[in-house]
Structures are given as C-alpha cells and as structure tokens.
Amino acid sequence: AQTVTQSQPEMSVQEAETVTLSCTYDTSESNYYLFWYKQPPSRQMILVIRQEAYKQQNATENRFSVNFQKAAKSFSLKISDSQLGDTAMYFCALLGGGSQGNLIFGKGTKLSVKP
Amino acid sequence: KAGVTQTPRYLIKTRGQQVTLSCSPISGHRSVSWYQQTPGQGLQFLFEYFSETQRNKGNFPGRFSGRQFSNSRSEMNVSTLELGDSALYLCASSFGRRTSGISYEQYFGPGTRLTVT
Numbered sequence: 001a002q003t004v005t006q007s008q009p010e011m012s013v014q015e016a017e018t019v020t021l022s023c024t025y026d027t028s029e030s031n032y033y034l035f036w037y038k039q040p041p042s043r044q045m046i047l048v049i050r051q052e053a054y055k056q057q058n059a060t061e062n063r064f065s066v067n068f069q070k071a072a073k074s075f076s077l078k079i080s081d082s083q084l085g086d087t088a089m090y091f092c093a094l095l096g097g098g099s100q101g102n103l104i105f106g107k108g109t110k111l112s113v114k115p
Numbered sequence: 116k117a118g119v120t121q122t123p124r125y126l127i128k129t130r131g132q133q134v135t136l137s138c139s140p141i142s143g144h145r146s147v148s149w150y151q152q153t154p155g156q157g158l159q160f161l162f163e164y165f166s167e168t169q170r171n172k173g174n175f176p177g178r179f180s181g182r183q184f185s186n187s188r189s190e191m192n193v194s195t196l197e198l199g200d201s202a203l204y205l206c207a208s209s210f211g212r213r214t215s216g217i218s219y220e221q222y223f224g225p226g227t228r229l230t231v232t
Contacts, residue, residue, distance in 0.1 A: 033219055045205060045223035091158065095219050101148045101163035101211060102171050103221060108157065 002027045004094050006106035013082045014114055020067075021077045021109045023092030033095040034068070034075045035103070040088040048090070051075065082113045117142065119208050119224035127230045133194040136227045138206030140187050146170075146211025147189035148221060149181060152203040161204075164189050165211045193229075201231045
C-alpha cells in the first residue's frame with residue numbers, strides 16, 4: 001500500500017521568513033510523481049510544485065522548492081520569503097506508476113504566515 | 116484556458132435522498148478523478164474516469180457511482196444519502212496519460228459542499 005505522512009499538523013512563520021514543511025511517503029513503485037498542493041481558506045486546491053521520481057534534480061517554482069530524498073522517501077517543501085497569501089493547508093500527494101489517476105494525500109499541514 | 120468547474124457549489128439534502136454532482140474538466144483533459152474531503156478522514160479517492168471508462172476505484176460503498184461522457188465531463192452520484200456523506204467533493208482533471216513532456220498532474224475544481232441532514 002502507498003502512504004503519505006505529514007507529521008506537522010500546524011506551523012507558523014513570520015512574513016518574509018523561510019519555512020519547511022515535511023513529508024514522507026512509502027511506495028514500492030519505481031516510477032511515481034510527488035506533488036505539493038495548497039488549499040487556502042477559499043477551498044480551491046492549487047498545485048504548487050511537482051517532482052518526478054526519476055529526476056534527481058529538486059524542483060523549483062519561484063519561492064517554492066523541494067528537497068527530494070528518494071532513498072529516504074522524503075519530500076519536503078521550502079517556502080522562501082513567506083507572504084500572507086501563503087496562509088493555507090498544504091497537502092503532500094503521491095501518484096503511483098502505471099495509468100491510475102489516484103492521488104494519495106497526506107493529512108495536511110496548516111501553515112499560518114504572521115505579519 | 117478555463118479551469119475545472121463543478122456544479123452545484125453547495126447542496127443540502129436529506130437522508131435517504133440521492134444526489135448528482137457534475138464536473139467539467141479543463142479542455143483537452145481526458146481523465147477525471149473524484150475525491151471526498153472530510154475533517155476526519157482527509158482527502159480520499161473515490162474513482163477515476165478516462166475516456167468514458169472507470170479506470171480505478173477507491174474503497175467506497177456501491178452507493179457512490181460515476182460516469183463520464185464523450186466530452187470528458189463527469190458526474191458522480193450518491194444514492195441513499197447518509198449523514199456521513201456530508202463532505203466537500205472535489206473533482207480533478209488531467210491529461211491522464213504519460214506522454215513526453217506531459218505529466219499526470221491533476222488540477223482541481225472548487226468543489227461541491229454537500230450537507231446531509
């Protein structure tokens with residue numbers, strides 16, 4: 001079975017500072033994708049960043065970057081220069097290989113950015 | 116390009132009734148996945164449709180069903196509603212097939228908030 005674990009239910013950070021959200025996963029597949037999604041209080045789930053397991057280079061999208069440690073099955077998200085608009089639930093998700101469109105989500109981390 | 120749309124946005128139903136939710140994917144996307152989100156269970160996969168065929172199904176009772184039309188629009192139906200079916204139902208679309216340069220990333224709609232009383 002595939003699992004995703006987010007061990008930090010809540011985190012807070014001061015505006016303009018950097019914060020790292022943790023995620024570990026378990027899968028027996030060799031080909032898979034990892035994602036971070038953001039869900040603001042408005043409820044619209046937004047894709048933040050993705051990482052293909054076969055790529056060793058860590059993905060980066062503007063202020064968002066990941067630290068992908070394949071052997072440790074770890075996939076953390078770093079948010080630099082935090083902004084008030086980053087306040088949201090963040091979900092780590094795993095998509096296994098093959099053709100199945102089944103995302104496995106962690107329980108989420110509630111991030112609050114304080115002014 | 117328009118995003119994923121879901122209708123209705125809010126629904127209030129009574130126990131025992133049935134409900135149908137609709138999802139229109141991003142143009143060009145052929146895969147539609149449905150998820151249930153509750154405070155207690157988090158996000159749980161319901162099923163995925165690709166080219167009008169159910170390709171994968173989560174661990175939900177048979178009261179939950181779905182279908183996909185030739186234009187990739189999808190509906191899900193819940194029959195004999197129970198109080199525990201109260202949730203946010205999210206639909207996500209993707210290209211659904213791994214081709215060069217295209218991944219399986221899913222894009223979500225705003226959701227339908229279903230309340231069962």
